[in-house]
Amino acid sequence: MRIGIPRSLLYYYYYPLWRVFFAELGAQVVLSSPSTKGILAAGLKHAVDEVCLPVKMFYGHVLDLVGQVDMIFLPRIVSVEKREYICPKFLGLPDMIRCLKDLPPLIEVDINLYKNNRDFYRAVKNIGSIFTKNHLAIGRACFKALQAQKKYFRLLNMGLMPAEALALVEGRTGDKSQRKKERLNIALLGHPYNVYDPYISMDIIDRLHKMGVGVTTAEHVPDKITRSYAARLPKKLFWTLGNRMIGAAFHYLEQPGISGMVHLAAFGCGPDSMTGGIIERYAHSSGIPFLSLTLDEHTGEAGIMTRLEAFLDMVQWRKAAFSS
Amino acid sequence: MKGYIGIDVGSVSINIIFIDDGGVVVEAIYLRTQGQPITMVQKGLKELHGRLPKGSKIRGVGTTGSGRNLAGIIVGADAIKNEITAHAIATSQVVPGVQTILEIGGQDSKIIILRNGVVTDFAMNTVCAAGTGSFLDQQAARLNISIDQFGKIALGSKSAVRIAGRCAVFAESDMIHKQQMGCGLPDILAGLCEALVRNYLNNVGKGKEILPPVVFQGGVAANVGMIKAFERALELPIKVPPYYNVMGAVGAALLARESAAKRGYSLFKGFGISDMRxxxxxxxxxxxxxxxxxxxxxxxxxxxxxxxxxxxxxxxxxxxxxxx
Incomplete structure (x- = not known):
């Protein structure tokens, strides 16, 4: 059986887990193609108008899978962490997608770890039973999947970008890039599906590398550290991804090697407006240069490039002034 | 005469200036872009060539503005720089010790914060172009007054009416309502200036520490109504530099001086480009x-x-x- 996984949203976090899980149960995993203008155009045509850019992109990825797969994996992810939530748009995702015509059957399973972790195993059992009645086989697949996931997060924590980490987890080589140490390093923060999707982010990571700037992201900071830093907020945020962003930001504000901070937000994203605002205030009081970039459908790159160039000029200028 | 050319290709205007070795502006040409950046750059250069004394030597050319890459390729630029850096460079040369630059152009508005001659923070308007020069232009046309008269008429106001400035579309409908209620033209125009200033300070100037000397530049600084509105809102004196509407081009020329000196020669293709196709x-x-x-x-x-x-x-x- 061919199971389709959209290369979008939480793909950047949990793909290794589900890839191994499905493969262990004998299914063939099919990924949608990397984001392109064509995929976004298909998404825009079908999406509800008030969702954010990455959700519109998700529609496109689902449509890209139609005809190639027997089922599409589309869990309703409510919460992945105790007493925290994922963005409300993720809760409604299966309902929004179900309205599309001519879709293959969807694998819809609720995943809600708000109360405790046990819900994950219930979900895994439900999904696994589509393929086999053998509980032991499902348990074994789940164990291997969790191992792969752990390895992936560990690689991210070591400073790899998702594409590189995925290649290593899957045993592919070739994507290996030798990154030289840069003199200037900036922290790039934002939702993983904005930061790591080269189409949505207008290739910002690659552009920065080409400008001779080292880039480090929230996923490079281990969970333990982001949690302890995020606890400095007088009141905890509701969103797991927002907490990670804030924790990473507070961590980077104390790293002398980080010369500036860029926050990438999707236009119309509620959580981003909140976390971005908080990070900006703390960056200001720490005296670290901060830039907020808002992404939307426009493909004109001049706006982003102007702001990025000016920001790097400022960072370098300030660095030179401080050292002299 | 020996000197440097600076070209600022913006959405509404193209500014071409010539500075001598000492950085003093000798010639300034202000043209409307009219949607044809290349033709207008050619036209402007031809005009500049005619105005300069025979045997003048161009030692470097710099371009800036949203059309900087296009213009840079056509003229053979020594420096191609974003407009934020260009403005900061020019203003700190013209007004030493400047701490805040307010800049409102055709489609962009920005704020640049400097401390001790170094840019420490900046912001640009986000995806929306409300409250910039093009909107004032459009409203002046709708009210059938010339844009040059706008500021003078606004100064005649006794009590400005309150106009919603959050969005250009709302502002326009609010202005029409006030006009149908019988409010006078000067009061409406003064109200519009105040709304734009309010919007600018809320959006672009959000969270920025505005300290004197404050310099106001860009095409909109020609509008005395806007200058007054800024003075009232900030309770600070506002300086408008003599070449306020071509400051970006001045910065580009200063940057060209620097990079041509480093290179030892200029990449300028000569005034002949005015006749190329x-x-x-x-x-x-x-x-x-x-x-x-x-x-x-x-x-x-x-x-x-x-x-x-x-x-x-x-x-x-x-x-x-x-x-x-």
């Missing part, structure tokens, strides 16, 4: 599903630049042709 066009590359819009510039039939392709297939092809 340039054509720009775009086509959609069908090599993959990205469907990039590739822009290409030709000079007398030969391709001199291409951009817009994500993979570099077309832009690199130009570079290789040049090398061989």
């Amino acid at each position: 340039y054509k720009t066009g775009s086509f959609e590359c069908t090599g993959c599903s990205n469907l990039c819009e590739v822009v290409q510039v030709t000079e007398d039939g030969g391709v001199i630049a291409r951009w817009g392709d994500r993979c570099g297939k077309w832009s690199n092809a130009v570079r290789e042709e040049k090398i061989s």
Whole structure:
């Protein structure tokens, strides 16, 4: 059986887990193609108008899978962490997608770890039973999947970008890039599906590398550290991804090697407006240069490039002034 | 006479200036872009050539503004820089010790914060262009007054009416309501100035520490109504530099002076370019599903630049042709 996984949203976090899980149960995993203008155009045509850019992109990825797969994996992810939530748009995702015509059957399973972790195993059992009645086989697949996931997060924590980490987890080589140490390093923060999707982010990571700037992201900071830093907020945020962003930001504000901070937000994203605002205030009081970039459908790159160039000029200028 | 040319290709105007070795502005030309950046740059250079004394030597050219890359390729620029850096460089030369720069142009508005001659923070308007020069232009046209008269009429106001400035569309309907209620023209115009200033300080100037000396520049600084509104809102004196509407171009020329000195010669192609035939066009590359819009510039039939392709297939092809 061919199971389709959209290369979008939480793909950047949990793909290794589900890839191994499905493969262990004998299914063939099919990924949608990397984001392109064509995929976004298909998404825009079908999406509800008030969702954010990455959700519109998700529609496109689902449509890209139609005809190639027997089922599409589309869990309703409510919460992945105790007493925290994922963005409300993720809760409604299966309902929004179900309205599309001519879709293959969807694998819809609720995943809600708000109360405790046990819900994950219930979900895994439900999904696994589509393929086999053998509980032991499902348990074994789940164990291997969790191992792969752990390895992936560990690689991210070591400073790899998702594409590189995925290649290593899957045993592919070739994507290996030798990154030289840069003199200037900036922290790039934002939702993983904005930061790591080269189409949505207008290739910002690659552009920065080409400008001779080292880039480090929230996923490079281990969970333990982001949690302890995020606890400095007088009141905890509701969103797991927002907490990670804030924790990473507070961590980077104390790293002398980080010369500036860029926050990438999707236009119309509620959580981003909140976390971005908080990070900006703390960056200001720490005296670290901060830039907020808002992404939307426009493909004109001049706006982003102007702001990025000016920001790097400022960072370098300030660095030179401080050292002299 | 020996000196440097600075070209600022903006959405509404193209500014071309000539400075002498000491950085003093000798000639300034302000043209409307009229949607034809190349033709207007050619026209402006021709005019500049005519105004300069015979035997003048161009020692460097710099370009800035949203059309900086296009203009840079056509004239052979020594420095191509974003407008934020260009403005900061020019203003700190003209008004030593400046701490805040307010800049409102045709489509962009920005704020630049400097401390001890170094840019420490900046912001630009986000995806929305409300409250910039184009909107004032449009409203002046709707009220059938010339944009030059706008500020003077606004100064005649006794009590400005309150106008919603959050969005240009709302502002327009609010102005029409006030006008139908019988409010006087000066009061409406003064109200509009105050609304724009309020919007600017809330959006672009959000969270910025505005300290004197404050310099107001960009095309909108010609409007005395706006200057007054800023003075009232900030309770600080506002300085408008003598070449307020061409400061970006001044900065570009100063940057060209620096990089031409470093290089030892200039890349300027000469005033002959005014008579060359340039054509720009775009086509959609069908090599993959990205469907990039590739822009290409030709000079007398030969391709001199291409951009817009994500993979570099077309832009690199130009570079290789040049090398061989």
